Amino acid sequence: MAANSRGRAPLPRGISPPVRLAFGRAEGRGRRDVGLRRVDEITIVLVSWKDPDDTVRAIESLAAAKARVLAGGPRVSLALVDNAGGALDREAVRAIWPDASVSVNPTNRGFGPAANQAAAVAQGDVLLFVNPDTRAEGEPFSEIARAFRERGDVVAVAPRLVDDVASPEPEVGETRKRRLARPDREDQFTFQLRRLPRLRDDARELLLLDHLAPNNRFRRKFRYADRDPEQPLEVEQPAAAALAVRADGFRAAGGFDERFVPAWFEDVDLCARLRERGAILYWPAARFRHRGAASSEDLGYARFLPIYYANAIRYRRRRYGLAARAAYRALLVAGMAMRLVALPVRRRLPRPRREAAVGYLKTLALALGTKG
Incomplete structure (x- = not known):
């Protein structure tokens, strides 16, 4: 993809060139984008790698959710990149989603580069990044669109992630009492929301304090476990297993930095840059199930x-x-x-x-x- 840098302001402080951004340099620090009055189309961005069957199951789930969108709701399109050299069954994809945009890379480019590749051809006002091990619950697209409409300063929306296992959901009001899981056995409640990394948080994790006392009050604050997960909440860095980003904001921020390959921390870096353009909003009315750890297990x-x-x-x-x-x-x-x-x-x-x-x-x- 050719980078277009005409008229771009210098990189924000703290980002040292050269930074491999797919959509040119990130625009000015602290700038707040004008809100979306309406969301006409959401483009799902999906990158397939080691488990093509998992990808097909994700597409089936997303297509079923799309079919539930009522008249007047957003259109939903799909931009898919096969990062496994053609391992994905494209005929199966076309049977489920006939007008999907499908690209095939001969080798694994990494998540960030492949997601940028899909975003470059996406037509939607909003880009919804989802992992292959993620499944839509109900119809989340209309709620995602509503979140952008209701908060004019929002640049990204994080739907709620719940565990993709047969376990009972806590009663309303009981979730705030839930304990955080150990770092090596995280559930979605523990995993999804976090603040941007700081040295004190690094020290707790690396020196095993979070392992010995996983529910300590500092980790609870870092993971937003001290807040009500049933209510919308402005957050710093939600997991990108399901993350909706304004297309104009994503491109203005420069997309994913393609040096973070094959994966991990490209989403943290993107959220740090997106927050210079607007708010990132956790929106629990839109829900996805997420298994988690699929890429690390494959490696x-x-x-x-x-x-x-x-x-x-x-x-x-x-x-x-x-x-x-x-x-x-x-x-x-x-x-x-x-x-x-x-x-x-x-x-x-x-x-x-x-x-x-x-x-x-x-x-x-x-x-x-x-x-x-």
Whole structure:
């Protein structure tokens, strides 16, 4: 995609060039976009990778939800990228969604580049990014459109994510009493909403404090668990498993930074830039079910962990000062060393010990070898 930088203001403070943004440079810091008076069309942006069957099931769910949109509601279109070299059954996709835009990449470009690729051909006023392991519940599109109409300062809307398992939902009013899950066993209540990373939050997670006391009040505040999840809420960084973004705001912000490959932290970085243009609103009346951890499971923990933390370091290079970046690297070294020491005596592990040890060692080497 050709970048169009004519008339663009310099990059916001804290973003150092060159930044690989698909839609040109991000426009001015602190600028607030004019609200959407109406949403005529929502384009779903879906990137398929390791599990094409999961993608087809997601499309079936989205098509069923589209069929429930009442007259006067938004049109819903689909822009799909197959990032697995043609593994996706395009005939099956066409049978479910005949007018879908389908692109095929010969190799995995990564989530951010492929999502930008789909966004470039999208026609909607709103881009709804969803993961293949996400399923629509009911008809969420009209509620997403209503959220943009009701709040003129909103640049992005996060529907509520619920667990894709057969478990009873808490009663209304009981959700605020829910306890946060451990970091290695997160449910959607724990996972979805969070504030942008700060060094104090990094310290709690890396030094295992959040593992030892997962429901501590600092983590509850960081994850918005001290707020009522039944009510709309302005947030800093919702998960992008289902995230609706104004198309003009997404392009003005520059889209996903394509250096965050194959995935992880491209959504954190995007939210940081979107918040310079408007509010990000959690809207629980629109709901999606989300399994979670599909990409990390496909990679395997020993490959996933160093990739995740390489992108974590990349994000902090852009958003932290020099001293905070050095402190983060020291915390990462300490955190991986602590995990290696504790590994032989841990009773229950969500993965094989050898795989965990390899992941910790690779991440430790990454932290020791990283500069800046």
